[in-house]
Amino acid sequence: MKNKFILGIETSCDDTSVAIVSREGRVAEHVKISQNELSNQYGGIYPEFASRAHILNIIPSIDSVVKSSGIDVKDEIIAIGVTRGPGLIGSLMIGTNTAAVIGDMWNKPVIGVNHLRGHLKSIELEGGKILYPAIVLLVSGGHTFICIVDELGNIHYLGQTRDDSLGEAYDKLGKMLNLPFPAGPKIDQKALKGNPSIHFPSPLLKNGLDFSFSGLKSAVSRYLDSSPTINENDVCASFVKSVLNVLDDKIRRAIFENPSIKSLAIVGGVAASKQVRELGNEICSDYGIMLNLPPIKWATDNGAMIALAAWDYLERGKIIPPFPIARIPIDQY
Ligand code: KG4
Ligand code: ZN
Numbered sequence: 001m002k003n004k005f006i007l008g009i010e011t012s013c014d015d016t017s018v019a020i021v022s023r024e025g026r027v028a029e030h031v032k033i034s035q036n037e038l039s040n041q042y043g044g045i046y047p048e049f050a051s052r053a054h055i056l057n058i059i060p061s062i063d064s065v066v067k068s069s070g071i072d073v074k075d076e077i078i079a080i081g082v083t084r085g086p087g088l089i090g091s092l093m094i095g096t097n098t099a100a101v102i103g104d105m106w107n108k109p110v111i112g113v114n115h116l117r118g119h120l121k122s123i124e125l126e127g128g129k130i131l132y133p134a135i136v137l138l139v140s141g142g143h144t145f146i147c148i149v150d151e152l153g154n155i156h157y158l159g160q161t162r163d164d165s166l167g168e169a170y171d172k173l174g175k176m177l178n179l180p181f182p183a184g185p186k187i188d189q190k191a192l193k194g195n196p197s198i199h200f201p202s203p204l205l206k207n208g209l210d211f212s213f214s215g216l217k218s219a220v221s222r223y224l225d226s227s228p229t230i231n232e233n234d235v236c237a238s239f240v241k242s243v244l245n246v247l248d249d250k251i252r253r254a255i256f257e258n259p260s261i262k263s264l265a266i267v268g269g270v271a272a273s274k275q276v277r278e279l280g281n282e283i284c285s286d287y288g289i290m291l292n293l294p295p296i297k298w299a300t301d302n303g304a305m306i307a308l309a310a311w312d313y314l315e316r317g318k319i320i321p322p323f324p325i326a327r328i329p330i331d332q333y
Pocket of ligand 2 (some may be wrong): 119140141234268269298301
C-alpha cells in the first residue's frame, strides 16, 4: 500500500514554508524561506514586501519539496492544506490562491486551515502527543492567549492579551537594542548571560488570565532613554524575568482554576525559548501534569504544522475553502 501525505502551505506572515506530512506527523520534506533579511532592512515586517517575496518563493518551494521527497503526487498526496488566516491579508492571498490553483491542477481537495490550530498541532509533529484536556498557552508574534482544549477538540478561551503579543514585545525590545529581526532568540541568549538586576513591571500580575505587554515595553524604553550606561545582557535578563513572572502566574492560575486538566501545552514562536520551556517544565513537575511542547524546530511558523492540522480537518469533514481571512479565533476552523 502506498503512503499517504498532505502538502501544507504556510504564508500567513513573512516566511514562505511548505511541507509534506504523513497522518502520524512524519515530515517527509520541508522547506522554509525566511524573509528576515528583508524585514531587517525595515526594522520589522513590511506587509507589501512580504507578499511580493511570497510570490517569488512559493512555487519554487512547492517544486522543491515535491522533487526532493521523491513522493508520487498523483498516488501519495491526498490533499493540500493551506493557512487561510489569521495573518497578513496579502501574504495569505498568495498562499491560498496558489493552493487553489495547484489543487485544481493535481485534482486534490484544498483545505483552508486556521494558523492557530496549526500551532496547536505542532506538538504532534515527529512523535509528540497532547494529553487532553490541556491548558494551552499560545505565544507568538501575532497572538498571546491561554485556552483549554478537550479531547473532542472543543476550545475555550481563558484569557488573552489586551495589547501587544509576547513575540511583539520581544521584537520591540530587539528593535530598541538594534538586534536582528526576529529578536526572540537573540534576547534569550543575551538574557542567559545577564543579571536580572533591573526592575521592570510584570503587567496584570495576580489579576485574572488576560495579558498586557505594552507597559513592559514602555518601561524598558524609558529605562534605555534615561540610563547613561546600559548593560544589554542585564536588560534582556530583566525583561525575560518580568515575562516569566507573568507566564508563571497565568499558567498556575489557569491550572488551579481547571483542576481536571491533564497537561500543559506551550506553542507559538516564543515556545522556542529555552527559558519559557524550562518554566513549563517547572510548573508541570509542581502539579504532576504532562508538559506538551513542539520540537523547537516546529515552534515557529512552518508548513508542517499546517499539513498536520489539515489531516484533522479532513478526518472531521471540515473541508474549509481556502479563502483568506485576516482575523479568526482559534475556536473556529
Ligand atoms: O509563531 P511565530 O513564528 O509567528 C507568528 O505566528 O507570529 O512567532 C514569531 C515570534 C517572533 O516574535 C519571535 O521573536 C519569537 O516568536 N521567537 C522567540 C524565539 N524564537 C522566536 N521568542 C523568544 N525566544 C525564542 N527563542
Ligand atoms: Zn504563527
